Amino acid sequence: MEQHQSLLHAIYYLLAAVIAVPVFRRWGLGAILGYLVAGVVIGPQVLGLIFETESAMHLSEFGVVMLLFVIGLELNPEQLWKSRYEVGLLGGAQILLSAVVIAAFLLMLFSLTWQQAFVIGLTLALSSTAFAVPLMEEQKIMGLPLGRKGFSMLLSQDMAVIPILLLLASMAPVASSHGERLPWWVGVLTVLGMIVAARVLFNPLLKLAAKYGSREILTAAGLLIVLGVSLLMLTVGLSMSLGAFLAGLLLAQSSYRHQLAADIEPFKGLLLGLFFIAVGMSLNLKLLFEHPLLVMALALALMTIKVGVIALILKVRKFSFREGIFLGIMLAQGGEFAFVLMASAEELNFLPAVITSYVVLVVGISMALTGPLVIGYERLIQRTTLQEKALADMELHKESLSALEQPQEHKPEVIIAGFGRFGQIIGRILTANNIPYNALDRNADHIEFLKQFGVQSYYGDPARLDLLEAAGVREAKVLVVAVDGVEESLKVVRLVKEKYPHVALIVRARDRAHVYQLVELGVENPIREIYESSLSAAMQTLLELGFTEGQSQNTIDLFREHDEQMLQKSSLVHNDLAAMIKVAEDGRRELKELFAKDTQIQ
Template identity: 40%
Template sequence: MSGSILFAAIVFLTGAIICVPIAKKFGLSSVLGYLLAGILIGPYIMGFVGDEGQDILHFAEFGVVMMLFLIGLEIEPKSFWQMRKTIIGMGGAQVLGTMIVSFLLFTTIGFDWKVSLIISMAVSLSSTAITLQTIKENGLMNTTYGASSFSILLFQDIIVILMLAVIPLLTDSEKTAIADDHSDHIYLLENLPLGFQALAIFLSVVTVVLAGRYFFVPMLRLVAKTRLRELLSASALLIVIALAYLMELVGLSPALGAFLGGVVLATSEFKHELESNLEPFKGLLLGLFFMAVGASINFIVIGDNPLMISGLVVAVIVLKALILFLVGAIFKLKADQRLLLTIGLAQIGEFAFVLLSFAFQLNILDRVELDMMLVVTALTMTLTPILGIINERLILPRVGTKKAETRPVDHIAKTHKVILVGFGHFGSTVGRFLRSYGIEATILDNDSNRVDLLRKMGFEVYYGDATRMDLLESAGIAEAKILISAIDNSDNVIHLTKMVKEKYPNVKLMLRAKNRYDAYDLLNMGVEDVYRESLETSVKMASDALNHLGFRKYTIYRQAQKFIQYDEESLRRLANKPKTREEYIFKAKEEIKQQEKQLEEDLNRGIIEFDNHWDSEQMRAAHNAPEK
């Protein structure tokens, strides 16, 4: 048994290591890479994974639970409460609308009404794993699309409880009893009256809240005192597993319980520690989940009913897309955000596996219907990343940017000769220093929360996406002398640079670069003033270290300035060299040798006997003391 587990681990890890980098190389999402890896190693292509694929799928669903917990950590209780109208409104409209239309569709093509109802429930659900992973990969969590998708998915996680309660009512008690005898699912409340079940569920939610505040946080404080990182990781896993298990016992979604626990712990001092400890587990389990979905696609069923399967896949995606598009229109989402929502949630989700299997256990679905819908579910999940790429590359460019603002762009009432884009830790330092000289800048930032905070602190900051030319023009780019970019997204910096150089070439560009490679790109675009964010700080740290070791301050200062000068000159020379890895390494080694030689010569040539103006009295006295 252990050998088979180890072999399965090797197969899954190898598939991921091969397929995901290839997918990323071609600009595809990691989700698609995992799905393709699962298809390849599955029982119908290479045959490395057999029937155990379904067991792996159920195990890997815990990655979804972890993801919801981590998302909960990012949402404080107050913010969650503010989302309630969106959750109920958009989520309710999507689920109800999809169920009605899909029920009519499946009854029309000849399915029994009970079967149609079960399938319509499954179709109304979307994949939390695929959707949220794609949103996070693309940095869209703070957009209207991200918030709307999350609200709908959260409502689906809640409504699935009601769906699981309704399914047994569609069969007679004898069949239910037979099915229950063969079910491994533990549900403590199933024999209680409905009122007691509701009370128990409410008490379970209260337990999660109280446990988060009065048990988990003290436990984490106790564990933190041991200073054992592995124990903190174990504690984080324990919290998620305990919450998921409690919710499962009372018939709630484990993912929902984990999310609520995350929200409760969002204000604790262990928020970031929990995130860092759980993130690797979540990533691995989600990858395993996507691969298991790919491996679960039954190509024999597809081969037996190709027209029926393909027709249902297309019908489901189109049906859900239309409903989502209408929901987006009702809630006044902008066109690009509506398209993202339409494509992003058009698949059937992982909870459909649970609903369909449960209905099969209760003899509502037969084996043919179950296999067919499981294949349709897996195929819609697999097609979603592909549709997302088509939407991003072919449709959205004709509609507008995919990064719609979560609030209207501010009206800029006053412009200045300097425009400062980005007012985070880097940009705020620049802006404050300019202001100390009486130089005001027109400050733009696309983080609405940061804008609100900075305004409370007395800064005049305007909200908006500075990569849009209309916003730059309203900020006075035509009359500005300098545009300072302090944003940390290299793609946005390059886009901003191209846009300004093309239309306003006389504006002086001063750009932040996160590293040497970003600096190379900007220098090759003809930008002279490029500032690496880590250069000055790292040289300052080295200077302080040398001073603590007994070297003279002024000598260190001179050498530091020379080091920066030579490194900047080297940067410009390397930027013009061919970028093959071997040639770059060779040239970089030559530059480092030359730079070290110059610094050594400068140090030997520049030492002055009384070069001690910045030294402490103690160091000066020690240096001038006569030798014994």
């Protein structure tokens, strides 16, 4: 019976998510709010389909672990260092100013210690990356200076979660139920040990999994590293979240980072969705019904403070108040990490349950209000005018922006998908001509070889859109498809033709049948992999038989021209065997006649 109940609960979770998330996204309110509302509906306070929320919360915490791991993977230390002033100063100023103002506001209204007020202020200063980034993309400001400033703030907030967790642990009167807190230096030594382990253990483990295992084994190796480091951090008195973030950061420069992020994404998405559903089930709606005006007033006060702080900071950076308010509204909601931080604060006996319930409820309400406020503000001002002004500002300040504000990134002109013998020759010629390129290959040995020569390379399946985008296909002019497998090659071509039709395709063809399929997909002049080398061998053979160099070259040129014509004819009827046989017979006869005429002329 218990097994049936667990299965029924799983069905409830999935059904609630499948119904709520598309509806809320359709309304422009975001997936997170959809998960939260789904949790409220199936939880004990509404339909009562699920009463035991604690077990769901424990399982769903792994979603936050996966989220922090992926965030760590995406924080390339080199790029982070280049934009350190933007992220550190801009994002840090937003977090600290918001936290101080919120803490002062709380101290005036409630009986809290300054430590409690400050931790709550830091918690509420964080915004929801999962909420804000889609909003900025929808408003088409991500590529503009305003969007870059917003992303810098979000990046700084994501990085601030770990220091806030450490600050919370240091301020807490006692450790959690995990036992007595170990000395601080144990945690420091553990972190240093992880840095060493990343070089001598993690990367070799991933290399072995990629070389001798399957894609599933590589995923399993990545999960093993994440969960292993998380458990170790938990054991020494730190948090699983810190361990996951550290593991991701240590692997951020690994050749396998994009494949790991892509493979772990489904686990992260499902578990994070479960986390928000569990939070929704645990929301104290009784507080909302008992004090609706207070909760709404607190949510609006939070959003007003954050909008004001962001608008003020951006005004200092030469943006208008209108732009600052626009970005501020998109970042005004409380973030998903508020649920994590408040759960930790309650577990550590740092904050009473009633306070954490209010904070979580206020964050949920602020999320619900963000979408409508953005839509309302967009209608209040003319969106097109705002975008035109942002574009004008970008052009006006283009020359004056410092290199730190616009870090120079490696922008490849060419992507080589498949770096075996075929792709390597192309890469060498590009290198000799100082043409930047990225390589993408599923062979771990090829990736290690490329890294020795400083080539930016990516491990993974070239037929996956997320990995092609990570390798830079959006900015590339040419994609060389040099993979071995016919099906893999066709899949890459279909994908790029559909998503990035502006990218020129140079495709290696295994045989004539492969050429026919590529021509059907619209590839012009596929490169037959052994064709030119066979013609070169044929020319050497003719020379050895006594032909002059001119005669040999002329013979090869005649054959090449005729063969290309034949290829075009046969590609039109390659599905009709009888027609193919006729084309082949006609071709042999025509070729003999061509050579005969050429001999007579000579």
